[in-house]
Amino acid sequence: MAADSETPVDGRSFAAAQSFVLGTKLFWTREMFPALRADFDRKAEAKGVSPETPEEVAGLIGDTTLYRYFAWLERHLQRFKYSGRYGIHPYHAQDRAALEARLDPATLPDGLLELDPDLDLPKYFTRVDIHQHPGGIWSDDIAGYVYERGARTTTPLSGMKHRDLHDRLVEAVEERGGAPGRLLDMGCGFGKSTEPFAERFRDSEVIGVDIAAPCLKLAARNAADGQRRNLRYLQRDAAKTGLEAESVDCVTSTMLLHEMPPKAIGAAFDEARRVLKPGGRMVHLDFWTLPDAFARFIHYGHSRRNNEPYMPPWAEMDVAAVLEEKGFTDIEVTPFEESDGALDPANRAWRFPWTLISAVRAG
Numbered sequence: 183m184a185a186d187s188e189t190p191v192d193g194r195s196f197a198a199a200q201s202f203v204l205g206t207k208l209f210w211t212r213e214m215f216p217a218l219r220a221d222f223d224r225k226a227e228a229k230g231v232s233p234e235t236p237e238e239v240a241g242l243i244g245d246t247t248l249y250r251y252f253a254w255l256e257r258h259l260q261r262f263k264y265s266g267r268y269g270i271h272p273y274h275a276q277d278r279a280a281l282e283a284r285l286d287p288a289t290l291p292d293g294l295l296e297l298d299p300d301l302d303l304p305k306y307f308t309r310v311d312i313h314q315h316p317g318g319i320w321s322d323d324i325a326g327y328v329y330e331r332g333a334r335t336t337t338p339l340s341g342m343k344h345r346d347l348h349d350r351l352v353e354a355v356e357e358r359g360g361a362p363g364r365l366l367d368m369g370c371g372f373g374k375s376t377e378p379f380a381e382r383f384r385d386s387e388v389i390g391v392d393i394a395a396p397c398l399k400l401a402a403r404n405a406a407d408g409q410r411r412n413l414r415y416l417q418r419d420a421a422k423t424g425l426e427a428e429s430v431d432c433v434t435s436t437m438l439l440h441e442m443p444p445k446a447i448g449a450a451f452d453e454a455r456r457v458l459k460p461g462g463r464m465v466h467l468d469f470w471t472l473p474d475a476f477a478r479f480i481h482y483g484h485s486r487r488n489n490e491p492y493m494p495p496w497a498e499m500d501v502a503a504v505l506e507e508k509g510f511t512d513i514e515v516t517p518f519e520e521s522d523g524a525l526d527p528a529n530r531a532w533r534f535p536w537t538l539i540s541a542v543r544a545g
């Protein structure tokens with residue numbers, strides 16, 4: 183029987199379509215990106231120029247067929263991943279009733295999840311469908327599931343090792359003496375960044391805050407299924423967590439800051455300082471270090487194509503100066519190796535500019 187648009191998409195067809203998207207994204211990552219860089223280097227050398235701004239890079243390669251394919255694929259593979267007949271969103275919507283039943287807060291242990299239906303969601307957050315996720319990650323109850331499935335291929339090169347990135351952050355926190363009594367993970371999403379802390383620091387109280395209720399519901403569901411007892415999730419803005427002043431030993435975030443406009447980032451840093459005990463450490467993992475104009479051209483293009491408009495102002499923020507001004511010391515801003523060999527100069531493949539930002543609350 184021929185499938186029509188009314189026929190539900192079966193698991194195999196969905197998996198095949200998603201695997202096509204991932205395979206093409208890997209080609210984009212490993213083949214197209216290095217070819218683009220080589221083309222840029224060749225053109226710059228031929229013209230005897232060293233571009234210093236993204237606009238100058240655009241002047242050299244912005245109109246080439248290679249760049250246009252590169253940009254088109256980045257935009258449309260992501261769209262195909264989430265939307266259309268084989269997209270993650272419609273596929274999960276087929277099972278809406280069952281998924282929503284799993285997320286019912288009444289089925290969770292007391293105290294694990296605290297939602298705030300009156301929370302004012304910031305406009306910067308609701309105004310765009312971030313990551314091209316239809317409706318964003320906040321407007322639909324099943325958005326947590328959709329985001330969880332989508333996140334498996336956010337960094338295509340590490341593939342299923344993506345989780346590894348979060349474990350590496352736990353190690354980095356620990357290496358910097360952040361074995362905490364109480365840890366706050368800002369922008370915890372569906373708990374992917376929070377769970378590894380709860381797993382590693384079993385005697386700590388780990389608190390994840392986020393503004394997106396659908397993600398928090400899934401985070402709490404997963405924590406309940408995994409019998410986690412040292413973890414809880416609160417629907418709060420990173421700028422206003424409601425936690426007591428000087429009550430937290432360590433504040434973390436993963437992939438939060440680049441999603442916020444500079445004012446909101448400043449407010450989150452202020453809140454981190456307020457809740458941290460004197461001497462407490464804050465560690466953020468985000469995209470920040472852009473070594474040259476070509477890297478900025480690519481990253482700012484990604485920002486437009488993936489609906490993440492605040493990447494450029496964040497990358498241009500003098501983060502060390504801001505942290506110092508806000509009362510932090512022992513400030514470290516350093517490239518972060520998200521998977522083995524990622525920072526090796528021989529690695530020519532596309533990657534996010536992962537950066538670790540660590541600072542201590544001055545007394």
Ligand SMILES: C[S@@+](CC[C@H](N)C(=O)[O-])C[C@H]1O[C@@H](n2cnc3c(N)ncnc32)[C@H](O)[C@@H]1O
Pocket residue numbers: 304307319368369370371372373374375391392393394397418419420421435436437438441442446
């Ligand atoms: C890219 S996700 C990262 C999620 C998670 N940390 C991880 O590593 O998978 C960014 C998260 O930040 C959240 N977020 C954005 N603005 C926020 C704010 N002002 N306060 C708290 N969370 C926020 C979003 O809802 C989203 O879940």
